[in-house]
Amino acid sequence: MADIINSVYKMRYMDEISLSQSPIHKLHPITKILVTLVYLIVVVSLGKYDFLSLLPLVLYPIVIFSLSDTPYGAILKRALYVSPLIIGVGIFNPIFDTQLVTLFDNIKLSLGWISFFVLVLKSFLCVMGALLLLATTGIEKVASGLWQLKVPKIFVMQLTLTYRYIMVLAEEAARLFTAYSLRAPGHKGVHLKVYGSLAGQLLLRTFSKAERVYIAMKLRGFDGEYPNTKNLSLKINDLIYIFLWCSFLIFARYVNLPIFIGNIFTSIF
Numbered sequence: 001m002a003d004i005i006n007s008v009y010k011m012r013y014m015d016e017i018s019l020s021q022s023p024i025h026k027l028h029p030i031t032k033i034l035v036t037l038v039y040l041i042v043v044v045s046l047g048k049y050d051f052l053s054l055l056p057l058v059l060y061p062i063v064i065f066s067l068s069d070t071p072y073g074a075i076l077k078r079a080l081y082v083s084p085l086i087i088g089v090g091i092f093n094p095i096f097d098t099q100l101v102t103l104f105d106n107i108k109l110s111l112g113w114i115s116f117f118v119l120v121l122k123s124f125l126c127v128m129g130a131l132l133l134l135a136t137t138g139i140e141k142v143a144s145g146l147w148q149l150k151v152p153k154i155f156v157m158q159l160t161l162t163y164r165y166i167m168v169l170a171e172e173a174a175r176l177f178t179a180y181s182l183r184a185p186g187h188k189g190v191h192l193k194v195y196g197s198l199a200g201q202l203l204l205r206t207f208s209k210a211e212r213v214y215i216a217m218k219l220r221g222f223d224g225e226y227p228n229t230k231n232l233s234l235k236i237n238d239l240i241y242i243f244l245w246c247s248f249l250i251f252a253r254y255v256n257l258p259i260f261i262g263n264i265f266t267s268i269f
Contacts, residue, residue, distance in 0.1 A: 012167070014131075017070060018138030024068035029137050029145030031238040035245045036133045042253045043125050048115040054122065056257040060245070061128045068136045075135060079127045083120070090119040139163045165210060172205045 018025070024032070039060055046053050065072055097112035133142065143160045147153070176198060251257075 013074065014135055015138060017074070017135050018141075020069060020136075022068040022136075024064060024136045027241060028234050028238045029141040030148055030234065031241055032133055032137050033142065033145045033149065034242055036129050038246050038249050039129050040126055042249045043122055043129070045253065046118075046122070048118055049111060050256075051114055051118050051121070052258045053252070053256050054118060054125070056252045057125055057249070060249075061125070061132060064132045064136065068132075070132065070135050075128065075131050078131055079124055082123060082127055086120055086123040090116045093119070164213075165206070168209050168213070169202070169206050172209060173202055176202055176205065 039057070043054070043057055064070070065075075093116040094110055094112035097110065097115060099111045100108045101111060101114070137145070139160060143156050146156050146159070180194070180198065
């Protein structure tokens with residue numbers, strides 16, 4: 001019961017931190033969407049053995065955390081939620097890919113373990129990039145930016161309403177289990193025999209709540225179009241932000257920065 005209520009507060013918390021007034025929060029939504037998209041493409045496009053090439057890309061979330069004053073713990077905890085799934089998928093890599101390579105000082109490691117670490121790091125960075133976009137922009141501004149980028153309205157509305165419906169579902173679940181706990185004070189958790197009826201009640205209650213929300217939207221003039229009231233143009237700060245990050249990300253994609261920097265220091269000293 002406490003876990004469900006806690007989950008509702010956590011979802012609300014993401015909306016709250018998106019209302020901050022840091023330099024990153026003040027950037028145009030299109031700016032952050034485009035940079036995040038380039039970042040995700042660069043991370044995913046790297047090879048399954050390019051562990052060193054991935055390391056410079058860790059700089060992106062570190063810089064965003066620093067400039068936006070976004071709490072590290074809240075985002076990192078959410079990013080770790082997907083780690084069991086990724087580990088479960090990638091843990092078989094060392095079993096099937098057993099070819100050994102020499103790293104340094106005659107230390108050998110199988111390519112399967114390297115691809116496993118690359119998969120975990122890739123997944124972590126992609127989730128971090130998406131969460132930081134949401135934490136520094138907010139779902140409404142993200143939807144507004146997608147609308148201005150000419151993304152079909154059906155996808156924009158689907159994204160927004162799905163995000164909101166998850167909150168409706170969690171809130172209804174919290175109310176339902178509160179009622180259950182009050183009627184069964186001596187029980188720990190939910191009895192197995194009532195799971196089916198509770199799930200059905202939860203589905204019906206959320207459908208009813210969603211219908212009321214939709215009626216309220218229609219009464220307020222909703223006609224299927226996203227109400228884009230702040231169609232602002234990009235400023236010079238936005239263009240500089242896009243240029244600097246895209247230049248760095250594209251350079252990091254085609255140049256192995258750790259080896260490149262190592263060669264520079266070797267040639268100097």
